[in-house]
Amino acid sequence: MAAEEAVAVLMPVNAVAMAVSTVVGGWLSDRFDRRKLFVGASALLASVALLVPAVSTSWTAMLVFSVVNGLGFGCYMAVDTALVTMVLPKAEDAARDMGVLNVANAGPQIVAPFLASVxxxxxxxxTPLFLVAAALSVLGALAVRPIRTVS
Incomplete structure (x- = not known):
C-alpha cells in the first residue's frame, strides 16, 4: 500500500477512536468526578501507543497505533481542559490564565519538530523518537500527580 493510501485509512480510524474517547472519557470523568485519573491514564495510553511503532512497523501495528493513539489523545483533550480550568487560581483572571496556557501549549509545538529532527x-x-516521545508521555502522566485541589 502506498503511503498516501495508508494515511487515507489511518486518519479516519484515528479520528473515530478520538471522537469515541473524547465523548466516553469526558462523560466518565464527569460521572466519577476524577480528572487527574483520566488525564494520567490517557497520557499513559498515549505512551503505550508510541511504543507500538518503536516495536513494529507492520500494517497491523500501524492500525493498532492509530486506534490506541486516538483513544488516548481524545480522552486527554476532553479531560485535560476541564482539569486546567479547575486549577486556575482566580476566576476573575481566567481569561488571562487561559491565554498563558495557550502560549505554553504552542511553545512545544514550535520546538518539537527541531528536537525530533535531532x-x-x-x-x-x-525508533528513538518514538521511545523518547513515550517517555515524555509518561512524564506528562506523572505531572498531574502533585495537583492537590482536584481529584
Missing part, C-alpha cells in the same frame, strides 16, 4: 538524526531513525 533525535532522528542522532538516533539513527524514528
Amino acid at each position: 533525535i532522528v538524526s542522532v538516533g539513527g531513525g524514528y
